[in-house]
């Protein structure tokens with residue numbers, strides 16, 4: 001789950017290199033997760049993938065990049081005499097089955113969870129070990145961060161080949177046990193503009209995006225990491241909300257504009273500010289990724305009260321929404337099944 005939108009577009013679409021660094025927090029627990037199962041057999045005729053029970057096109061370039069790269073690493077490990085899967089296994093085709101237990105393509109980072117889980121599981125099946133975040137990045141940029149638990153930064157890097165554009169854990173999942181995340185599902189529908197094509201248009205047309213990556217993100221990134229280290233919720237909250245707002249300002253500055261927030265999202269934003277103003281401190285923060293669904297950060301002691309307030313203003317039966325309640329932040333988004 002992004003604390004801070006990873007948005008920023010990509011300086012290189014081929015390698016999936018971002019134009020600014022970013023930070024996210026990885027959720028664990030059963031409430032929001034991707035479960036990926038990979039089977040490998042001599043009897044399979046071709047590689048295939050099913051997403052949420054429906055067969056998808058295996059030839060999507062990003063999926064192919066991940067498969068190709070894991071197989072290359074497996075072969076290399078084999079030829080370096082480091083073990084791993086046997087040669088016969090390497091030539092076998094795979095069947096991949098992946099299920100998200102939360103809305104797919106609705107701004108809740110299914111691509112990050114999905115590709116992180118896929119790369120990790122494929123690597124296990126093929127006996128590949130070591131740093132895999134660069135492979136996950138080939139599937140979906142934000143997936144590189146989701147390979148680690150806790151607070152994770154994706155350092156943009158400087159190199160043309162992207163070798164220094166890597167994910168790095170800022171603090172482990174045990175760092176801030178009182179932190180809670182509430183996901184308010186405003187709409188489970190697929191977003192009208194996918195993240196990849198949205199970002200490409202923004203990079204081409206938004207001048208605010210350039211200002212953001214040159215002048216805003218580098219300082220904000222430092223402040224944010226510092227707030228996380230110090231567990232300073234008020235500072236963390238303000239930076240998170242400002243960054244979410246700037247991301248959506250860039251969506252508006254994109255031509256033609258992209259609207260990810262809807263009226264309910266904007267009501268939630270107002271509600272959070274009123275709530276914080278009432279207490280004269282930032283007790284709750286929102287962030288919205290590329291979709292209308294709100295991710296709320298707060299501390300354990302405020303969860304019950306804030307949820308009462310949300311339910312008062314957005315009774316589930318009238319807005320059709322659902323609430324995913326009180327997720328502790330901990331080790332990993334991923335569940336692996338071999």
Ligand code: ADP
Pocket residue numbers: 034051098099100103104105106107108109110111112113114115118193194195196289290291
């Ligand atoms: P989101 O906001 O959910 O990340 P994106 O537009 O970034 O939305 O990505 C959605 C796409 O990610 C899907 O159309 C699909 O191609 C891919 N994806 C989502 N979940 C998985 C999964 N579990 N395994 C593989 N790919 C997935």
Ligand code: CO
Pocket residue numbers: 109110111112140142195
């Ligand atoms: Co995504």
